[in-house]
Amino acid sequence: MALIVQKYGGTSVGxxxxxxxxxxxxxxxxxxxxxxVVVVSAMSGVTDGLIKLARDVSSQPTEREMDVLLATxxxxxxxxxxxxxxxxxxxxxxxTGAQAGxxxxxxxxxxxxxxxxxxxxxxxxxxxxxxxxxxxxxQTLEGRITTLGRGGSDLTAIAIAAAVKADMCEIYTDxxxxxxxxxxxxxxxRKIDVIAYxxxxxxxxxxxxxxxxxxxxxxxxxxxxxxxxxxFNTNRGTIVKEESIGLxxxxxxxxxxxxxQAKVTITNVPDKPGTASRIFTALSEANVIIDVIVQNVSxxxxxxISFTLSAxxxxxxxxxxxxxxAEIGAGQVTKKSGIAKLSVVGIGMxxxxxxxxxxxxxxxxxxxxxxxxxxxxxxxxVIIDEAQIELAAKLAHTAFGLDRVS
Amino acid sequence: MALIVQKYGGTSVGxxxxxxxxxxxxxxxxxxxxxxVVVVSAMSGVTDGLIKLARDVSSQPTEREMDVLLATxxxxxxxxxxxxxxxxxxxxxxxTGAQAGxxxxxxxxxxxxxxxxxxxxxxxxxxxxxxxxxxxxxQTLEGRITTLGRGGSDLTAIAIAAAVKADMCEIYTDxxxxxxxxxxxxxxxRKIDVIAYxxxxxxxxxxxxxxxxxxxxxxxxxxxxxxxxxxFNTNRGTIVKEESIGLxxxxxxxxxxxxxQAKVTITNVPDKPGTASRIFTALSEANVIIDVIVQNVSxxxxxxISFTLSAxxxxxxxxxxxxxxAEIGAGQVTKKSGIAKLSVVGIGMxxxxxxxxxxxxxxxxxxxxxxxxxxxxxxxxVIIDEAQIELAAKLAHTAFGLDRVS
Numbered sequence: 001m002a003l004i005v006q007k008y009g010g011t012s013v014g015x016x017x018x019x020x021x022x023x024x025x026x027x028x029x030x031x032x033x034x035x036x037v038v039v040v041s042a043m044s045g046v047t048d049g050l051i052k053l054a055r056d057v058s059s060q061p062t063e064r065e066m067d068v069l070l071a072t073x074x075x076x077x078x079x080x081x082x083x084x085x086x087x088x089x090x091x092x093x094x095x096t097g098a099q100a101g102x103x104x105x106x107x108x109x110x111x112x113x114x115x116x117x118x119x120x121x122x123x124x125x126x127x128x129x130x131x132x133x134x135x136x137x138x139q140t141l142e143g144r145i146t147t148l149g150r151g152g153s154d155l156t157a158i159a160i161a162a163a164v165k166a167d168m169c170e171i172y173t174d175x176x177x178x179x180x181x182x183x184x185x186x187x188x189x190r191k192i193d194v195i196a197y198x199x200x201x202x203x204x205x206x207x208x209x210x211x212x213x214x215x216x217x218x219x220x221x222x223x224x225x226x227x228x229x230x231x232f233n234t235n236r237g238t239i240v241k242e243e244s245i246g247l248x249x250x251x252x253x254x255x256x257x258x259x260x261q262a263k264v265t266i267t268n269v270p271d272k273p274g275t276a277s278r279i280f281t282a283l284s285e286a287n288v289i290i291d292v293i294v295q296n297v298s299x300x301x302x303x304x305i306s307f308t309l310s311a312x313x314x315x316x317x318x319x320x321x322x323x324x325x326a327e328i329g330a331g332q333v334t335k336k337s338g339i340a341k342l343s344v345v346g347i348g349m350x351x352x353x354x355x356x357x358x359x360x361x362x363x364x365x366x367x368x369x370x371x372x373x374x375x376x377x378x379x380x381x382v383i384i385d386e387a388q389i390e391l392a393a394k395l396a397h398t399a400f401g402l403d404r405v406s
Numbered sequence: 407m408a409l410i411v412q413k414y415g416g417t418s419v420g421x422x423x424x425x426x427x428x429x430x431x432x433x434x435x436x437x438x439x440x441x442x443v444v445v446v447s448a449m450s451g452v453t454d455g456l457i458k459l460a461r462d463v464s465s466q467p468t469e470r471e472m473d474v475l476l477a478t479x480x481x482x483x484x485x486x487x488x489x490x491x492x493x494x495x496x497x498x499x500x501x502t503g504a505q506a507g508x509x510x511x512x513x514x515x516x517x518x519x520x521x522x523x524x525x526x527x528x529x530x531x532x533x534x535x536x537x538x539x540x541x542x543x544x545q546t547l548e549g550r551i552t553t554l555g556r557g558g559s560d561l562t563a564i565a566i567a568a569a570v571k572a573d574m575c576e577i578y579t580d581x582x583x584x585x586x587x588x589x590x591x592x593x594x595x596r597k598i599d600v601i602a603y604x605x606x607x608x609x610x611x612x613x614x615x616x617x618x619x620x621x622x623x624x625x626x627x628x629x630x631x632x633x634x635x636x637x638f639n640t641n642r643g644t645i646v647k648e649e650s651i652g653l654x655x656x657x658x659x660x661x662x663x664x665x666x667q668a669k670v671t672i673t674n675v676p677d678k679p680g681t682a683s684r685i686f687t688a689l690s691e692a693n694v695i696i697d698v699i700v701q702n703v704s705x706x707x708x709x710x711i712s713f714t715l716s717a718x719x720x721x722x723x724x725x726x727x728x729x730x731x732a733e734i735g736a737g738q739v740t741k742k743s744g745i746a747k748l749s750v751v752g753i754g755m756x757x758x759x760x761x762x763x764x765x766x767x768x769x770x771x772x773x774x775x776x777x778x779x780x781x782x783x784x785x786x787x788v789i790i791d792e793a794q795i796e797l798a799a800k801l802a803h804t805a806f807g808l809d810r811v812s
Binding site for chain 2: 016019020023050053054056057058059060061062064065066068069071072075076078079080081082083084086087093094096099120143145
């Protein structure tokens with residue numbers, strides 16, 4: 001008998017009929033002999049409706065009260081899901097985040113989990129109940145209601161799985177799992193059966209938004225294996241777990257792309273201590289989120305610094321960089337949108353050489369010009385023209401042997 | 407500086423604009439130097455929507471889960487009300503029933519309050535906050551969410567007022583207070599300034615449904631004075647409190663009417679011990695709610711028993727009474743709808759004679775025939791033809807000097 005935590009997102013519980021579907025899945029899983037904890041989000045659209053109500057009564061709703069308000073969304077779903085299971089002959093109880101023992105710090109609207117004390121979850125499981133736990137929410141030690149911010153329900157599921165030492169945490173969503181590349185871009189993309197935490201993290205930070213990074217990091221820290229799968233069919237999804245020998249045999253796990261990027265280059269930056277710091281401190285203070293930074297070796301006392309950011313962020317930038325460049329005595333500033341980022345990710349890279357060469361060669365053969373290169377231990381990212389991103393993704397996908405064999 | 411508990415019902419908080427109105431009232435009351443606890447219901451329509459959702463997932467929703475579901479209605483209102491007050495420059499915090507220390511027994515959907523431990527309410531009041539408490543809900547000692555059933559938010563307000571020893575509990579509603587009679591029936595009806603608990607209880611049980619009896623009984627038990635008033639204007643309402651010398655000077659406080667009643671008469675009931683019991687046990691087992699029972703003195707070993715009930719209940723009755731009458735060897739059973747009940751209520755009756763005579767005389771002069779009479783210490787009720795109820799109400803209202811002096 002396995003202990004399984006199942007998490008269903010807002011789309012999967014978006015209507016009474018879908019809640020009944022979830023109830024049937026849960027009952028089937030229990031009848032196979034498993035103990036089940038279910039974590040649910042608010043029904044899709046409910047949270048947005050609550051936020052609209054808040055804005056109707058206050059232009060700047062108090063964050064403490066925002067949490068009290070938003071927590072009702074998941075509380076509604078847990079009650080309905082438990083009712084549905086009971087109505088179909090199962091045996092379920094609902095638990096709010098607080099009742100499930102999710103203790104957080106007091107940072108309202110984006111609280112961090114500080115402790116998990118799932119006493120009631122354990123007791124109800126022992127009595128044969130399915131526990132339906134409200135995702136996304138917790139309470140402080142003083143008893144104030146908090147919410148965990150974006151991706152919070154996934155985090156609740158992983159945290160509960162860690163606390164009750166679950167055998168598996170199943171994250172049900174509206175996609176079938178993690179793919180070697182976005183199937184809309186690369187029709188030959190395959191679903192990945194098993195992937196390491198770090199690989200998913202790198203792919204997530206490169207545009208493959210299956211899960212928020214914080215949940216994957218939490219799972220990695222507490223060694224919680226989880227499976228990303230669809231709530232609309234019974235196909236196996238993608239299992240995310242610790243690295244293992246088998247996983248390292250694959251050099252590149254997947255290819256991620258991120259469109260609508262922009263590039264800023266500052267030429268002739270004086271090669272003195274503190275100049276790079278001046279630039280990036282100014283960006284940080286203006287809350288501009290940047291991605292790749294490239295600085296080449298200095299030639300004759302000055303260097304060029306480039307960085308990328310999303311096209312949206314570029315608008316926020318205004319003439320900030322021009323002012324900073326003038327202050328530090330740099331040369332010209334060029335800003336260019338219409339670029340994109342392609343990343344190949346795989347923990348096998350650590351022990352295999354020639355990955356970069358293979359990537360550059362495949363892109364070069366296909367006529368894709370590389371504008372910037374950035375590498376990490378398990379990722380190689382290149383910045384290219386946005387118009388060529390689909391071609392580049394197909395080329396890389398084929399070059400690393402990821403294409404589906406039909 | 408007074409400590410005031412204010413309760414706003416679902417209509418008073420039915421839209422964001424109305425919530426902002428409530429927020430303005432609360433801030434004004436605080437600025438007069440008062441400490442304020444606000445108890446709110448779910449926004450009108452919200453509870454019905456939640457019940458519909460529950461029926462969509464289960465034909466017989468689990469009562470434990472029904473409470474978890476319905477409690478979200480008031481939780482939404484407390485958050486929005488606190489946000490509204492904060493947005494207007496006030497200082498408010500929300501508290502769920504559990505956080506406000508409302509401890510109940512475990513009878514889901516109609517829990518009884520067993521204890522009140524308003525530690526957080528006291529603390530926040532001391533720090534200058536307005537406390538916005540969710541009505542209608544509490545939790546068991548084990549931490550399960552419960553709801554208090556019909557009229558539950560009034561009960562929360564009275565209970566909190568008792569626990570924090572409030573100077574006044576203001577029950578805001580969509581009427582201006584308690585009237586000497588329904589103004590739609592008696593245009594000369596006046597708003598009552600002060601009324602005793604028992605008088606309101608008798609009027610409530612006679613059709614004047616300003617408040618559920620259980621809240622009035624709770625207020626009486628813990629000597630909590632409260633005022634029923636409108637949230638849509640600033641007129642003073644009706645204060646409900648303990649009896650006092652001044653209150654006893656008025657013989658009749660008000661006239662209540664109840665339409666759509668029915669009457670059942672069983673003739674020639676054998677005058678033996680246990681026969682009345684047979685009849686009313688059978689009614690009780692069939693969950694038929696009856697009102698007035700009249701049995702006259704026995705003549706020659708048998709008697710006639712009559713009772714009234716609402717016309718709706720008469721339909722539930724079917725041929726139950728005919729079967730019972732046959733079993734106990736009684737005579738004929740007659741059932742008659744189209745009747746109504748008129749009650750005059752006043753604690754002054756205890757010390758004044760002639761009230762019954764005045765009532766019967768006024769009705770007789772007006773041509774109203776009395777079919778049944780039932781009296782209690784502070785009430786005289788008569789059953790008459792429904793077609794004459796408005797005439798009778800006007801006659802009684804005038805006879806006891808209740809008409810408005812313009």
